[in-house]
Amino acid sequence: MLKYDLIIVGSGIVGLTSAYYIKKNDPGLSILVIDKANTFGQGNTARSAAGFRDLFSSPINFNLSHSTVEFYKHVQQEIGFDLGMKFVGYLFLLAKKNHLDEQIMQLKSKTKFRVIESEELSRIESLNLDPSKEVAEIMSLERIDHAILGENCGIIEPDLVCSYYYNELKSMNVEFSFSTEVLALKLEPENPLNYPGEPFLWQKKKIGGLSTSKGDLYADQYLLATDVWTNALTDPTGLDSHIRPKKREVFQVSGEPAQKILHTQGFNSDSLLPFTIMPHYGVYLRPAPKENSLWIGVADDIGRDFSFEEQPEAHEEYYQTNLRQVLEAYWKNYDKTNLTSMWAGYYCYNTIDKAPYIFRSMNVTVADGTSGSGILKGDSIGRYVASVYGQKKEVVLHGGTRMDSSILGIEGRTIPVEKIIL
Numbered sequence: 001m002l003k004y005d006l007i008i009v010g011s012g013i014v015g016l017t018s019a020y021y022i023k024k025n026d027p028g029l030s031i032l033v034i035d036k037a038n039t040f041g042q043g044n045t046a047r048s049a050a051g052f053r054d055l056f057s058s059p060i061n062f063n064l065s066h067s068t069v070e071f072y073k074h075v076q077q078e079i080g081f082d083l084g085m086k087f088v089g090y091l092f093l094l095a096k097k098n099h100l101d102e103q104i105m106q107l108k109s110k111t112k113f114r115v116i117e118s119e120e121l122s123r124i125e126s127l128n129l130d131p132s133k134e135v136a137e138i139m140s141l142e143r144i145d146h147a148i149l150g151e152n153c154g155i156i157e158p159d160l161v162c163s164y165y166y167n168e169l170k171s172m173n174v175e176f177s178f179s180t181e182v183l184a185l186k187l188e189p190e191n192p193l194n195y196p197g198e199p200f201l202w203q204k205k206k207i208g209g210l211s212t213s214k215g216d217l218y219a220d221q222y223l224l225a226t227d228v229w230t231n232a233l234t235d236p237t238g239l240d241s242h243i244r245p246k247k248r249e250v251f252q253v254s255g256e257p258a259q260k261i262l263h264t265q266g267f268n269s270d271s272l273l274p275f276t277i278m279p280h281y282g283v284y285l286r287p288a289p290k291e292n293s294l295w296i297g298v299a300d301d302i303g304r305d306f307s308f309e310e311q312p313e314a315h316e317e318y319y320q321t322n323l324r325q326v327l328e329a330y331w332k333n334y335d336k337t338n339l340t341s342m343w344a345g346y347y348c349y350n351t352i353d354k355a356p357y358i359f360r361s362m363n364v365t366v367a368d369g370t371s372g373s374g375i376l377k378g379d380s381i382g383r384y385v386a387s388v389y390g391q392k393k394e395v396v397l398h399g400g401t402r403m404d405s406s407i408l409g410i411e412g413r414t415i416p417v418e419k420i421i422l
């Protein structure tokens with residue numbers, strides 16, 4: 001019977017970065033990465049809005065994101081592997097009274113951003129700082145008073161990021177098996193007595209194998225990097241994954257007015273609109289220069305259920321009746337843009353503090369709860385998982401930041417709630 005040292009389920013950004021750092025730390029390990037998709041990076045990693053930022057309110061999220069951004073920058077600029085990273089910035093358009101000023105100001109000595117006054121904003125031709133009185137009243141919208149431009153932020157291409165780690169893993173002889181679905185984790189006693197009904201209450205348990213669409217697979221250790229699909233695997237075993245899915249929809253808009261907004265000058269060397277967050281409800285516009293269009297999205301909360309479908313779809317009606325109104329209030333001629341494409345995926349939420357969960361139970365390591373920012377924290381998450389897997393006390397992130405490897409675990413967790421979720 002072929003038995004690996006480690007089988008990783010899931011080849012999204014989390015599975016790939018984790019495999020990379022585990023193998024790097026211990027090159028002798030035999031590792032198999034499996035995924036039900038026909039290649040790597042096809043889950044929520046492929047459905048994201050693909051922005052990166054290091055503006056987070058909780059120090060742990062700041063560290064995870066900042067060091068990942070620095071690592072990706074190193075890969076693109078020094079190693080010369082293109083990740084499609086463009087430092088277009090994140091532009092938070094803000095009403096006078098808001099909580100973001102305070103959250104972001106705390107990062108003053110840690111990263112680069114600047115405050116932009118309304119006079120400078122009024123030079124953006126397509127932007128209307130003041131929504132009409134009637135619209136403002138109905139939708140509770142306020143005047144844009146100022147903005148904060150995060151400069152260590154921008155857009156990236158997740159398929160290229162995944163390719164970077166995948167290529168490295170292939171050269172390190174990590175094996176992959178695609179189109180392989182894990183159907184169940186086989187919960188077994190550590191010391192079987194071969195009685196029916198095992199494992200019994202009083203037996204020490206472990207995952208003895210994986211039942212998959214291509215037959216059973218075995219390893220000493222397992223890593224679940226299965227994002228919102230984790231519950232389907234852990235629930236039958238009684239292991240709590242601690243996450244809940246929320247659907248997220250992205251809408252692509254095109255046409256002349258969209259292009260005019262896209263090519264807003266003055267914020268970056270690409271002469272593109274930064275990844276822009278409206279002052280209310282978290283509605284964002286993501287520049288999509290390859291498609292000459294904008295991607296529109298939001299991380300809505302109350303009113304958005306926790307249901308789960310294998311293939312989620314975006315609904316035009318949601319865009320037309322929710323997002324478009326907010327954008328029309330602030331962007332001139334927005335009503336003349338065309339909806340040209342849409343898709344949906346899930347945020348894998350840690351509903352408590354919105355930082356990732358990385359913990360061990362039995363011979364399983366679980367890495368989930370990325371809460372809508374797993375790509376921009378991907379490299380740090382991989383390093384973290386490798387430390388937890390290797391039962392090391394400390395994690396060293398790119399750039400040298402050291403963290404206790406139990407921080408993202410379940411027991412004794414004291415992470416402040418993340419206030420900047422997009």
Ligand SMILES: Cc1cc2nc3c(=O)[nH]c(=O)nc-3n(C[C@H](O)[C@H](O)[C@H](O)COP(=O)(O)OP(=O)(O)OC[C@H]3O[C@@H](n4cnc5c(N)ncnc54)[C@H](O)[C@@H]3O)c2cc1C
Binds near residue numbers: 012042233368
């Ligand atoms: C609309 C949207 C916008 C987003 N915007 C951003 C953003 O701007 N920036 C950012 O950093 N993040 C963003 N995210 C979040 C980001 O996409 C996720 O945090 C990240 O992709 C999670 O990576 P992962 O590897 O954990 O999950 P996934 O990429 O989903 O990978 C999990 C893998 O596990 C496989 N799998 C699951 N179950 C099984 C099984 N039983 N057997 C075999 N294989 C299995 C799946 O096929 C999948 O490939 C966004 C997400 C969405 C949906």
